[in-house]
Amino acid sequence: MTEAAPRADRLQSLLDVSMALATQVDLDSLLQVILDQARSVMEAERSTLYVYDAGQDALLSRVSEGAAQGLVIRVPLGTGIAGHVGATRELVNIPDAYADPRFNPEIDRRGGFRTRSILTAPLLSHHGRLMGVIQLLNKRTGEPFSAEDEVLVRAFASHAGVALERARLVEEALEKQRIEEGLRLAHDIQMGMLPRSFPASPVLEIDAALAPAKTVGGDFYDVLAGTGAHAGRIWFAVGDVSGKGIGAALFMAVTRTMFRAAAGAGAPDPGAVLAQVNDELARDNERAMFVTVFAGLYDPATGVLEYANGGHNPPYVLRASGALETLPNAASPALAVIEGLPFANAEVRLGPGDALFAYTDGVNEAQNPRGELYGTPRLEAWLRAESGRPVPELVKSLIAEIDRFEEGAAPADDITVLAFRRLGGS
Amino acid sequence: MEIREDRREPGLVVAVSGRVDSNSAGELEAALLARAGEPRLVVDLGAVEYVSSAGLRVFLMLAKKCKAGGGKMALCGLAPGVKQVFDLAGFTPLFTVEPDAAAALARLA
Numbered sequence: 347m348t349e350a351a352p353r354a355d356r357l358q359s360l361l362d363v364s365m366a367l368a369t370q371v372d373l374d375s376l377l378q379v380i381l382d383q384a385r386s387v388m389e390a391e392r393s394t395l396y397v398y399d400a401g402q403d404a405l406l407s408r409v410s411e412g413a414a415q416g417l418v419i420r421v422p423l424g425t426g427i428a429g430h431v432g433a434t435r436e437l438v439n440i441p442d443a444y445a446d447p448r449f450n451p452e453i454d455r456r457g458g459f460r461t462r463s464i465l466t467a468p469l470l471s472h473h474g475r476l477m478g479v480i481q482l483l484n485k486r487t488g489e490p491f492s493a494e495d496e497v498l499v500r501a502f503a504s505h506a507g508v509a510l511e512r513a514r515l516v517e518e519a520l521e522k523q524r525i526e527e528g529l530r531l532a533h534d535i536q537m538g539m540l541p542r543s544f545p546a547s548p549v550l551e552i553d554a555a556l557a558p559a560k561t562v563g564g565d566f567y568d569v570l571a572g573t574g575a576h577a578g579r580i581w582f583a584v585g586d587v588s589g590k591g592i593g594a595a596l597f598m599a600v601t602r603t604m605f606r607a608a609a610g611a612g613a614p615d616p617g618a619v620l621a622q623v624n625d626e627l628a629r630d631n632e633r634a635m636f637v638t639v640f641a642g643l644y645d646p647a648t649g650v651l652e653y654a655n656g657g658h659n660p661p662y663v664l665r666a667s668g669a670l671e672t673l674p675n676a677a678s679p680a681l682a683v684i685e686g687l688p689f690a691n692a693e694v695r696l697g698p699g700d701a702l703f704a705y706t707d708g709v710n711e712a713q714n715p716r717g718e719l720y721g722t723p724r725l726e727a728w729l730r731a732e733s734g735r736p737v738p739e740l741v742k743s744l745i746a747e748i749d750r751f752e753e754g755a756a757p758a759d760d761i762t763v764l765a766f767r768r769l770g771g772s
Numbered sequence: 773m774e775i776r777e778d779r780r781e782p783g784l785v786v787a788v789s790g791r792v793d794s795n796s797a798g799e800l801e802a803a804l805l806a807r808a809g810e811p812r813l814v815v816d817l818g819a820v821e822y823v824s825s826a827g828l829r830v831f832l833m834l835a836k837k838c839k840a841g842g843g844k845m846a847l848c849g850l851a852p853g854v855k856q857v858f859d860l861a862g863f864t865p866l867f868t869v870e871p872d873a874a875a876a877l878a879r880l881a
Contacts, residue, residue, distance in 0.1 A: 589826040590794050678862055
Protein backbone atom coordinates (compact mmCIF):
# COMPACT_ATOMS: atom_id res chain seq x y z
CA MET A 347 0.00 0.00 0.00
CA THR A 348 1.35 3.44 -0.95
CA GLU A 349 0.84 6.65 0.99
CA ALA A 350 -1.47 9.24 -0.52
CA ALA A 351 0.68 11.90 -2.23
CA PRO A 352 0.78 15.25 -0.43
CA ARG A 353 -1.84 17.72 -1.55
CA ALA A 354 0.64 20.17 -3.11
CA ASP A 355 2.09 17.42 -5.32
CA ARG A 356 -1.32 16.47 -6.54
CA LEU A 357 -2.18 20.06 -7.38
CA GLN A 358 1.10 20.32 -9.25
CA SER A 359 0.24 17.25 -11.25
CA LEU A 360 -3.17 18.70 -12.04
CA LEU A 361 -1.40 21.75 -13.43
CA ASP A 362 0.82 19.46 -15.52
CA VAL A 363 -2.29 17.77 -16.82
CA SER A 364 -3.99 20.96 -17.88
CA MET A 365 -0.82 21.96 -19.78
CA ALA A 366 -0.58 18.57 -21.43
CA LEU A 367 -4.24 18.76 -22.43
CA ALA A 368 -3.82 22.25 -23.81
CA THR A 369 -1.18 21.10 -26.28
CA GLN A 370 -3.07 18.09 -27.65
CA VAL A 371 -5.48 18.60 -30.51
CA ASP A 372 -5.38 15.16 -32.07
CA LEU A 373 -8.35 13.27 -30.61
CA ASP A 374 -6.67 9.89 -30.19
CA SER A 375 -3.56 11.21 -28.46
CA LEU A 376 -5.74 13.44 -26.31
CA LEU A 377 -7.84 10.51 -25.12
CA GLN A 378 -4.64 8.66 -24.22
CA VAL A 379 -3.28 11.67 -22.29
CA ILE A 380 -6.55 12.05 -20.39
CA LEU A 381 -6.58 8.37 -19.48
CA ASP A 382 -2.95 8.23 -18.34
CA GLN A 383 -2.99 11.50 -16.45
CA ALA A 384 -6.26 10.75 -14.71
CA ARG A 385 -4.92 7.47 -13.41
CA SER A 386 -1.72 9.01 -12.15
CA VAL A 387 -3.24 12.15 -10.57
CA MET A 388 -6.05 10.21 -8.96
CA GLU A 389 -3.74 7.36 -7.88
CA ALA A 390 -6.11 4.82 -9.38
CA GLU A 391 -5.30 1.33 -10.57
CA ARG A 392 -7.34 1.67 -13.71
CA SER A 393 -9.08 4.34 -15.67
CA THR A 394 -11.74 4.16 -18.32
CA LEU A 395 -12.71 7.05 -20.54
CA TYR A 396 -16.09 7.08 -22.20
CA VAL A 397 -16.68 9.38 -25.16
CA TYR A 398 -20.26 10.52 -25.66
CA ASP A 399 -21.71 9.72 -29.09
CA ALA A 400 -24.73 11.98 -29.58
CA GLY A 401 -25.87 9.98 -32.63
CA GLN A 402 -26.24 6.77 -30.60
CA ASP A 403 -27.03 8.64 -27.36
CA ALA A 404 -24.50 6.32 -25.75
CA LEU A 405 -21.05 6.31 -24.20
CA LEU A 406 -18.26 4.47 -26.01
CA SER A 407 -15.40 3.34 -23.82
CA ARG A 408 -11.64 3.50 -24.04
CA VAL A 409 -10.09 1.19 -21.47
CA SER A 410 -6.63 2.07 -20.33
CA GLU A 411 -5.02 -1.27 -19.66
CA GLY A 412 -5.30 -4.91 -18.63
CA ALA A 413 -7.05 -7.67 -20.53
CA ALA A 414 -9.89 -5.33 -21.38
CA GLN A 415 -7.59 -2.85 -23.16
CA GLY A 416 -8.82 -1.89 -26.58
CA LEU A 417 -12.25 -3.34 -25.86
CA VAL A 418 -15.01 -0.90 -26.78
CA ILE A 419 -17.92 -1.00 -24.40
CA ARG A 420 -21.12 0.72 -25.48
CA VAL A 421 -23.14 2.11 -22.59
CA PRO A 422 -26.53 3.65 -23.43
CA LEU A 423 -27.09 6.85 -21.49
CA GLY A 424 -28.90 6.12 -18.21
CA THR A 425 -27.70 2.52 -17.76
CA GLY A 426 -24.92 1.40 -15.40
CA ILE A 427 -22.80 3.79 -13.38
CA ALA A 428 -21.15 5.60 -16.31
CA GLY A 429 -24.50 5.87 -18.06
CA HIS A 430 -26.06 7.30 -14.89
CA VAL A 431 -23.30 9.91 -14.57
CA GLY A 432 -23.65 10.78 -18.25
CA ALA A 433 -27.41 11.23 -17.94
CA THR A 434 -27.35 13.23 -14.69
CA ARG A 435 -24.00 14.98 -15.32
CA GLU A 436 -23.27 14.43 -11.63
CA LEU A 437 -20.27 12.86 -10.01
CA VAL A 438 -20.71 9.45 -8.35
CA ASN A 439 -18.31 8.09 -5.71
CA ILE A 440 -18.85 4.42 -4.82
CA PRO A 441 -16.73 3.08 -1.93
CA ASP A 442 -17.72 -0.58 -2.44
CA ALA A 443 -18.64 -1.57 -5.96
CA TYR A 444 -20.09 -4.99 -5.16
CA ALA A 445 -22.52 -3.41 -2.70
CA ASP A 446 -23.92 -1.06 -5.35
CA PRO A 447 -26.80 -2.36 -7.51
CA ARG A 448 -25.68 -0.23 -10.51
CA PHE A 449 -22.35 -2.06 -10.72
CA ASN A 450 -22.11 -4.74 -13.40
CA PRO A 451 -19.67 -7.50 -12.20
CA GLU A 452 -19.66 -8.96 -15.73
CA ILE A 453 -17.01 -6.45 -16.81
CA ASP A 454 -14.72 -7.62 -13.97
CA ARG A 455 -15.18 -11.23 -15.03
CA ARG A 456 -14.31 -10.46 -18.63
CA GLY A 457 -11.34 -8.25 -17.73
CA GLY A 458 -9.94 -10.51 -14.96
CA PHE A 459 -9.96 -7.68 -12.46
CA ARG A 460 -11.55 -7.10 -9.07
CA THR A 461 -13.16 -3.70 -8.71
CA ARG A 462 -13.36 -2.24 -5.20
CA SER A 463 -14.00 1.48 -5.35
CA ILE A 464 -15.23 3.60 -8.26
CA LEU A 465 -15.07 7.34 -8.84
CA THR A 466 -16.99 8.51 -11.89
CA ALA A 467 -17.24 12.08 -13.20
CA PRO A 468 -18.80 13.70 -16.28
CA LEU A 469 -16.60 15.53 -18.81
CA LEU A 470 -18.46 18.64 -19.87
CA SER A 471 -17.75 21.16 -22.60
CA HIS A 472 -17.36 24.87 -22.03
CA HIS A 473 -21.13 25.27 -22.36
CA GLY A 474 -21.98 22.26 -20.22
CA ARG A 475 -22.54 19.84 -23.10
CA LEU A 476 -21.75 16.20 -22.25
CA MET A 477 -18.46 15.22 -23.94
CA GLY A 478 -17.76 12.01 -22.03
CA VAL A 479 -17.37 10.31 -18.68
CA ILE A 480 -14.21 9.38 -16.81
CA GLN A 481 -14.18 6.44 -14.45
CA LEU A 482 -11.41 5.58 -12.00
CA LEU A 483 -11.15 2.18 -10.33
CA ASN A 484 -9.48 1.22 -7.03
CA LYS A 485 -7.48 3.86 -5.28
CA ARG A 486 -3.97 2.51 -4.88
CA THR A 487 -3.97 3.16 -1.12
CA GLY A 488 -6.70 0.56 -0.82
CA GLU A 489 -9.10 3.08 0.69
CA PRO A 490 -12.17 4.42 -1.08
CA PHE A 491 -11.85 7.68 -3.03
CA SER A 492 -12.01 10.64 -0.64
CA ALA A 493 -13.83 13.98 -0.70
CA GLU A 494 -10.55 15.56 -1.76
CA ASP A 495 -10.37 13.11 -4.69
CA GLU A 496 -13.81 14.28 -5.71
CA VAL A 497 -12.65 17.90 -5.80
CA LEU A 498 -9.59 16.91 -7.76
CA VAL A 499 -11.45 14.80 -10.31
CA ARG A 500 -13.92 17.63 -10.86
CA ALA A 501 -11.06 20.02 -11.64
CA PHE A 502 -9.46 17.43 -13.89
CA ALA A 503 -12.73 16.69 -15.68
CA SER A 504 -13.40 20.33 -16.44
CA HIS A 505 -10.01 20.64 -18.21
CA ALA A 506 -10.45 17.35 -20.02
CA GLY A 507 -14.00 18.21 -21.15
CA VAL A 508 -12.92 21.47 -22.74
CA ALA A 509 -9.89 19.84 -24.37
CA LEU A 510 -12.11 17.09 -25.73
CA GLU A 511 -14.54 19.59 -27.16
CA ARG A 512 -11.75 21.49 -28.85
CA ALA A 513 -10.34 18.29 -30.38
CA ARG A 514 -13.80 17.37 -31.64
CA LEU A 515 -14.22 20.75 -33.29
CA VAL A 516 -10.80 20.48 -34.91
CA GLU A 517 -11.61 16.98 -36.14
CA GLU A 518 -14.96 18.09 -37.58
CA ALA A 519 -13.34 21.02 -39.36
CA LEU A 520 -10.69 18.73 -40.85
CA GLU A 521 -13.33 16.24 -41.96
CA LYS A 522 -15.30 18.99 -43.63
CA GLN A 523 -12.15 20.19 -45.35
CA ARG A 524 -11.40 16.65 -46.56
CA ILE A 525 -14.89 16.31 -48.06
CA GLU A 526 -14.59 19.69 -49.77
CA GLU A 527 -11.19 18.79 -51.15
CA GLY A 528 -12.59 15.50 -52.47
CA LEU A 529 -15.46 17.30 -54.19
CA ARG A 530 -13.12 19.88 -55.63
CA LEU A 531 -10.85 17.16 -56.95
CA ALA A 532 -13.81 15.36 -58.56
CA HIS A 533 -14.83 18.62 -60.16
CA ASP A 534 -11.32 19.36 -61.41
CA ILE A 535 -11.15 15.93 -63.00
CA GLN A 536 -14.40 16.59 -64.81
CA MET A 537 -13.30 20.04 -65.90
CA GLY A 538 -10.20 18.36 -67.28
CA MET A 539 -12.39 16.11 -69.43
CA LEU A 540 -14.11 19.04 -71.15
CA PRO A 541 -12.66 19.89 -74.55
CA ARG A 542 -10.37 22.94 -74.58
CA SER A 543 -9.53 23.01 -78.26
CA PHE A 544 -12.18 23.19 -80.92
CA PRO A 545 -12.41 22.26 -84.59
CA ALA A 546 -11.91 25.81 -85.87
CA SER A 547 -11.69 26.33 -89.61
CA PRO A 548 -11.65 29.27 -92.04
CA VAL A 549 -15.47 29.21 -91.90
CA LEU A 550 -15.94 28.49 -88.20
CA GLU A 551 -14.96 30.36 -85.09
CA ILE A 552 -15.92 28.47 -81.92
CA ASP A 553 -15.18 28.63 -78.20
CA ALA A 554 -16.65 27.56 -74.87
CA ALA A 555 -15.96 28.10 -71.18
CA LEU A 556 -17.21 26.82 -67.87
CA ALA A 557 -16.68 28.81 -64.66
CA PRO A 558 -17.29 26.42 -61.75
CA ALA A 559 -19.40 27.39 -58.74
CA LYS A 560 -18.14 27.29 -55.15
CA THR A 561 -20.04 24.07 -54.55
CA VAL A 562 -19.67 21.33 -57.12
CA GLY A 563 -22.30 21.77 -59.79
CA GLY A 564 -23.37 19.83 -62.81
CA ASP A 565 -22.86 21.95 -65.94
CA PHE A 566 -21.15 20.60 -69.02
CA TYR A 567 -20.50 21.36 -72.65
CA ASP A 568 -19.14 19.22 -75.40
CA VAL A 569 -18.03 19.55 -79.01
CA LEU A 570 -17.10 16.69 -81.29
CA ALA A 571 -16.57 16.12 -84.98
CA GLY A 572 -19.35 14.32 -86.86
CA THR A 573 -18.53 11.02 -88.51
CA GLY A 574 -19.98 8.93 -91.36
CA ALA A 575 -22.96 10.68 -92.91
CA HIS A 576 -22.22 13.69 -90.67
CA ALA A 577 -18.55 14.07 -91.63
CA GLY A 578 -17.61 17.73 -91.86
CA ARG A 579 -20.30 18.74 -89.37
CA ILE A 580 -19.91 19.22 -85.64
CA TRP A 581 -22.00 17.94 -82.76
CA PHE A 582 -22.23 20.09 -79.68
CA ALA A 583 -24.19 20.21 -76.44
CA VAL A 584 -24.62 22.43 -73.41
CA GLY A 585 -26.24 20.95 -70.32
CA ASP A 586 -27.13 21.62 -66.71
CA VAL A 587 -27.96 18.95 -64.11
CA SER A 588 -30.51 19.82 -61.41
CA GLY A 589 -29.07 20.41 -57.98
CA LYS A 590 -25.50 20.42 -56.76
CA GLY A 591 -22.95 18.25 -55.08
CA ILE A 592 -21.26 15.03 -55.99
CA GLY A 593 -24.54 13.46 -57.21
CA ALA A 594 -25.04 16.24 -59.75
CA ALA A 595 -21.40 16.02 -60.84
CA LEU A 596 -21.68 12.27 -61.44
CA PHE A 597 -24.97 12.67 -63.29
CA MET A 598 -23.31 15.27 -65.48
CA ALA A 599 -20.40 12.95 -66.27
CA VAL A 600 -22.81 10.14 -67.19
CA THR A 601 -24.91 12.46 -69.38
CA ARG A 602 -21.89 13.71 -71.26
CA THR A 603 -20.56 10.18 -71.81
CA MET A 604 -23.95 9.10 -73.19
CA PHE A 605 -24.11 12.15 -75.44
CA ARG A 606 -20.69 11.33 -76.88
CA ALA A 607 -21.66 7.69 -77.37
CA ALA A 608 -24.98 8.49 -79.08
CA ALA A 609 -23.55 11.24 -81.31
CA GLY A 610 -20.45 9.20 -82.11
CA ALA A 611 -22.51 6.12 -83.03
CA GLY A 612 -24.11 7.98 -85.90
CA ALA A 613 -27.50 9.03 -84.53
CA PRO A 614 -29.44 10.68 -87.38
CA ASP A 615 -30.14 14.02 -85.66
CA PRO A 616 -29.96 15.90 -82.32
CA GLY A 617 -33.49 14.81 -81.35
CA ALA A 618 -32.51 11.17 -81.73
CA VAL A 619 -29.41 11.75 -79.60
CA LEU A 620 -31.47 13.33 -76.80
CA ALA A 621 -34.10 10.57 -77.00
CA GLN A 622 -31.41 7.94 -76.58
CA VAL A 623 -29.69 9.74 -73.69
CA ASN A 624 -33.08 10.39 -72.06
CA ASP A 625 -34.07 6.72 -72.15
CA GLU A 626 -30.84 5.61 -70.56
CA LEU A 627 -30.93 8.27 -67.86
CA ALA A 628 -34.61 7.79 -67.04
CA ARG A 629 -34.35 4.05 -66.51
CA ASP A 630 -33.22 3.97 -62.87
CA ASN A 631 -33.65 7.46 -61.61
CA GLU A 632 -35.12 7.14 -58.13
CA ARG A 633 -33.89 10.55 -57.04
CA ALA A 634 -35.75 12.27 -59.90
CA MET A 635 -32.62 14.09 -61.00
CA PHE A 636 -32.87 15.67 -64.39
CA VAL A 637 -30.65 17.44 -66.85
CA THR A 638 -31.47 20.13 -69.36
CA VAL A 639 -29.56 19.75 -72.62
CA PHE A 640 -29.40 21.81 -75.76
CA ALA A 641 -27.87 19.66 -78.50
CA GLY A 642 -27.02 20.67 -82.06
CA LEU A 643 -25.52 19.41 -85.28
CA TYR A 644 -23.94 22.25 -87.23
CA ASP A 645 -22.70 22.32 -90.78
CA PRO A 646 -20.02 25.03 -91.09
CA ALA A 647 -20.15 24.82 -94.89
CA THR A 648 -23.84 25.70 -95.24
CA GLY A 649 -24.53 27.42 -91.91
CA VAL A 650 -27.40 25.04 -91.25
CA LEU A 651 -27.93 24.19 -87.59
CA GLU A 652 -30.19 21.34 -86.63
CA TYR A 653 -31.04 21.29 -82.95
CA ALA A 654 -33.18 19.79 -80.21
CA ASN A 655 -33.85 21.27 -76.82
CA GLY A 656 -34.47 19.20 -73.69
CA GLY A 657 -35.74 21.82 -71.26
CA HIS A 658 -32.74 24.13 -71.66
CA ASN A 659 -32.66 27.95 -71.85
CA PRO A 660 -33.08 28.67 -75.57
CA PRO A 661 -29.82 29.97 -77.07
CA TYR A 662 -29.57 33.21 -79.02
CA VAL A 663 -28.71 33.86 -82.63
CA LEU A 664 -26.59 37.00 -82.95
CA ARG A 665 -27.18 38.19 -86.49
CA ALA A 666 -24.40 39.97 -88.38
CA SER A 667 -26.82 42.89 -88.64
CA GLY A 668 -26.72 43.28 -84.85
CA ALA A 669 -30.20 41.80 -84.37
CA LEU A 670 -30.66 39.42 -81.47
CA GLU A 671 -33.00 36.45 -81.90
CA THR A 672 -34.05 33.81 -79.40
CA LEU A 673 -33.92 30.39 -81.04
CA PRO A 674 -37.47 29.11 -81.40
CA ASN A 675 -37.71 26.62 -78.55
CA ALA A 676 -38.09 23.07 -79.73
CA ALA A 677 -39.65 22.72 -76.24
CA SER A 678 -39.11 19.15 -75.15
CA PRO A 679 -38.89 18.26 -71.45
CA ALA A 680 -35.62 18.00 -69.59
CA LEU A 681 -33.92 14.60 -69.82
CA ALA A 682 -34.11 11.69 -67.35
CA VAL A 683 -37.73 12.28 -66.31
CA ILE A 684 -39.89 10.13 -68.59
CA GLU A 685 -38.74 7.19 -70.69
CA GLY A 686 -39.69 6.83 -74.32
CA LEU A 687 -40.18 10.52 -75.16
CA PRO A 688 -39.59 11.81 -78.66
CA PHE A 689 -37.45 14.97 -78.94
CA ALA A 690 -38.41 17.38 -81.69
CA ASN A 691 -35.81 18.73 -84.12
CA ALA A 692 -35.77 22.27 -85.42
CA GLU A 693 -33.52 24.06 -87.85
CA VAL A 694 -32.02 27.50 -88.24
CA ARG A 695 -29.59 28.86 -90.81
CA LEU A 696 -26.65 31.08 -89.92
CA GLY A 697 -25.66 33.56 -92.59
CA PRO A 698 -22.09 34.83 -92.89
CA GLY A 699 -21.12 36.63 -89.68
CA ASP A 700 -24.09 35.23 -87.69
CA ALA A 701 -23.32 33.53 -84.39
CA LEU A 702 -24.99 31.13 -82.01
CA PHE A 703 -24.75 31.81 -78.28
CA ALA A 704 -25.73 28.98 -75.87
CA TYR A 705 -25.43 29.20 -72.08
CA THR A 706 -26.64 27.75 -68.78
CA ASP A 707 -28.80 29.48 -66.17
CA GLY A 708 -25.72 30.23 -64.07
CA VAL A 709 -25.46 33.29 -66.34
CA ASN A 710 -28.91 34.82 -65.95
CA GLU A 711 -29.27 33.65 -62.34
CA ALA A 712 -25.94 35.08 -61.19
CA GLN A 713 -26.51 37.19 -58.07
CA ASN A 714 -24.74 40.16 -56.62
CA PRO A 715 -24.33 40.60 -52.83
CA ARG A 716 -27.64 42.51 -52.71
CA GLY A 717 -29.45 39.45 -54.05
CA GLU A 718 -30.19 40.99 -57.47
CA LEU A 719 -30.22 38.57 -60.41
CA TYR A 720 -28.17 39.29 -63.52
CA GLY A 721 -31.30 38.41 -65.45
CA THR A 722 -32.21 37.96 -69.09
CA PRO A 723 -32.72 41.68 -69.92
CA ARG A 724 -29.16 42.50 -68.80
CA LEU A 725 -27.80 39.51 -70.73
CA GLU A 726 -29.62 40.56 -73.90
CA ALA A 727 -28.45 44.15 -73.59
CA TRP A 728 -24.88 42.96 -73.11
CA LEU A 729 -25.10 40.65 -76.12
CA ARG A 730 -26.49 43.44 -78.31
CA ALA A 731 -23.62 45.71 -77.33
CA GLU A 732 -20.84 43.12 -77.59
CA SER A 733 -21.97 40.73 -80.31
CA GLY A 734 -19.47 42.07 -82.87
CA ARG A 735 -16.48 40.70 -80.93
CA PRO A 736 -14.60 37.60 -82.04
CA VAL A 737 -16.12 34.51 -80.39
CA PRO A 738 -13.25 33.67 -78.00
CA GLU A 739 -13.32 37.26 -76.75
CA LEU A 740 -17.10 37.20 -76.44
CA VAL A 741 -16.99 34.05 -74.29
CA LYS A 742 -14.18 35.31 -72.10
CA SER A 743 -15.66 38.77 -71.62
CA LEU A 744 -19.11 37.42 -70.68
CA ILE A 745 -17.55 35.32 -67.92
CA ALA A 746 -15.70 38.47 -66.78
CA GLU A 747 -18.93 40.49 -66.99
CA ILE A 748 -20.74 38.02 -64.71
CA ASP A 749 -17.80 38.01 -62.35
CA ARG A 750 -17.96 41.81 -62.20
CA PHE A 751 -21.70 41.73 -61.60
CA GLU A 752 -21.29 39.33 -58.68
CA GLU A 753 -18.98 41.86 -57.00
CA GLY A 754 -16.86 39.19 -55.39
CA ALA A 755 -19.76 36.95 -54.32
CA ALA A 756 -18.70 33.38 -55.11
CA PRO A 757 -20.87 32.03 -57.97
CA ALA A 758 -23.75 29.92 -56.63
CA ASP A 759 -24.01 27.91 -59.84
CA ASP A 760 -21.72 26.82 -62.66
CA ILE A 761 -21.60 29.30 -65.52
CA THR A 762 -21.25 27.82 -68.99
CA VAL A 763 -21.08 29.54 -72.35
CA LEU A 764 -20.64 28.00 -75.79
CA ALA A 765 -20.63 30.13 -78.92
CA PHE A 766 -19.70 29.87 -82.56
CA ARG A 767 -19.85 32.10 -85.63
CA ARG A 768 -20.09 31.36 -89.30
CA LEU A 769 -17.24 33.06 -91.17
CA GLY A 770 -17.12 33.71 -94.91
CA GLY A 771 -19.46 31.72 -97.12
CA SER A 772 -22.74 33.00 -98.42
CA MET B 773 -38.36 29.75 -47.48
CA GLU B 774 -41.33 28.88 -45.27
CA ILE B 775 -43.71 25.92 -45.31
CA ARG B 776 -47.20 25.99 -43.83
CA GLU B 777 -49.74 23.19 -43.75
CA ASP B 778 -53.48 23.61 -43.79
CA ARG B 779 -55.96 20.74 -43.65
CA ARG B 780 -58.76 21.78 -46.03
CA GLU B 781 -61.19 19.02 -46.78
CA PRO B 782 -61.04 17.00 -48.89
CA GLY B 783 -57.23 17.38 -48.90
CA LEU B 784 -54.11 18.88 -47.44
CA VAL B 785 -52.76 22.21 -48.67
CA VAL B 786 -49.06 22.83 -48.19
CA ALA B 787 -48.24 26.49 -48.79
CA VAL B 788 -44.64 27.33 -49.62
CA SER B 789 -43.21 30.84 -49.62
CA GLY B 790 -39.88 32.45 -50.48
CA ARG B 791 -37.18 31.02 -52.71
CA VAL B 792 -36.95 27.35 -53.59
CA ASP B 793 -33.31 26.94 -54.59
CA SER B 794 -30.47 24.57 -53.81
CA ASN B 795 -30.22 26.04 -50.29
CA SER B 796 -33.84 25.36 -49.38
CA ALA B 797 -34.63 22.37 -51.63
CA GLY B 798 -33.50 19.81 -49.03
CA GLU B 799 -35.84 21.15 -46.39
CA LEU B 800 -38.74 21.29 -48.85
CA GLU B 801 -38.00 17.76 -50.05
CA ALA B 802 -38.18 16.40 -46.51
CA ALA B 803 -41.40 18.30 -45.75
CA LEU B 804 -43.22 17.41 -48.96
CA LEU B 805 -42.14 13.78 -49.27
CA ALA B 806 -43.39 13.22 -45.72
CA ARG B 807 -46.86 14.21 -47.03
CA ALA B 808 -46.69 12.12 -50.23
CA GLY B 809 -49.05 9.56 -48.67
CA GLU B 810 -51.90 12.08 -48.60
CA PRO B 811 -54.73 11.00 -50.91
CA ARG B 812 -55.20 14.61 -52.08
CA LEU B 813 -52.23 16.94 -51.80
CA VAL B 814 -52.13 20.53 -53.02
CA VAL B 815 -48.88 22.47 -53.07
CA ASP B 816 -49.59 26.19 -53.10
CA LEU B 817 -46.71 28.13 -54.66
CA GLY B 818 -48.55 31.47 -54.54
CA ALA B 819 -45.90 33.06 -52.31
CA VAL B 820 -42.91 31.51 -54.06
CA GLU B 821 -40.82 34.08 -55.89
CA TYR B 822 -38.23 31.77 -57.44
CA VAL B 823 -37.78 28.08 -58.22
CA SER B 824 -34.39 26.74 -59.33
CA SER B 825 -33.70 23.41 -61.01
CA ALA B 826 -33.03 21.92 -57.57
CA GLY B 827 -36.57 22.99 -56.63
CA LEU B 828 -38.07 21.51 -59.78
CA ARG B 829 -36.51 18.21 -58.87
CA VAL B 830 -38.36 18.22 -55.53
CA PHE B 831 -41.73 18.65 -57.26
CA LEU B 832 -40.88 15.87 -59.72
CA MET B 833 -39.98 13.54 -56.87
CA LEU B 834 -43.18 14.43 -55.06
CA ALA B 835 -45.28 13.75 -58.17
CA LYS B 836 -43.57 10.38 -58.68
CA LYS B 837 -44.00 9.39 -55.05
CA CYS B 838 -47.67 10.46 -54.91
CA LYS B 839 -48.39 8.53 -58.08
CA ALA B 840 -46.62 5.44 -56.75
CA GLY B 841 -48.67 5.63 -53.53
CA GLY B 842 -51.96 6.05 -55.38
CA GLY B 843 -52.48 9.63 -54.19
CA LYS B 844 -53.26 12.70 -56.25
CA MET B 845 -51.37 15.95 -56.18
CA ALA B 846 -51.69 19.38 -57.76
CA LEU B 847 -49.72 22.61 -57.86
CA CYS B 848 -51.38 25.99 -57.65
CA GLY B 849 -50.67 29.71 -57.55
CA LEU B 850 -47.62 29.68 -59.83
CA ALA B 851 -46.38 33.23 -60.43
CA PRO B 852 -45.49 33.95 -64.09
CA GLY B 853 -41.76 33.65 -63.38
CA VAL B 854 -42.22 30.32 -61.65
CA LYS B 855 -44.55 29.04 -64.37
CA GLN B 856 -41.88 29.99 -66.92
CA VAL B 857 -39.32 27.78 -65.12
CA PHE B 858 -41.72 24.81 -65.33
CA ASP B 859 -42.49 25.59 -68.97
CA LEU B 860 -38.86 26.00 -69.95
CA ALA B 861 -37.89 22.67 -68.44
CA GLY B 862 -40.85 21.13 -70.27
CA PHE B 863 -42.40 19.96 -66.99
CA THR B 864 -45.75 21.75 -67.00
CA PRO B 865 -47.58 18.86 -68.72
CA LEU B 866 -46.37 16.49 -65.98
CA PHE B 867 -48.35 18.30 -63.28
CA THR B 868 -51.92 19.20 -62.52
CA VAL B 869 -51.72 22.99 -62.29
CA GLU B 870 -54.55 25.20 -61.06
CA PRO B 871 -54.79 28.94 -60.35
CA ASP B 872 -55.51 28.59 -56.62
CA ALA B 873 -55.93 26.09 -53.77
CA ALA B 874 -59.74 25.98 -54.02
CA ALA B 875 -59.61 25.11 -57.72
CA ALA B 876 -56.88 22.54 -57.09
CA LEU B 877 -58.88 20.85 -54.30
CA ALA B 878 -61.96 20.78 -56.50
CA ARG B 879 -59.91 19.21 -59.31
CA LEU B 880 -58.60 16.46 -57.01
CA ALA B 881 -61.90 15.77 -55.25
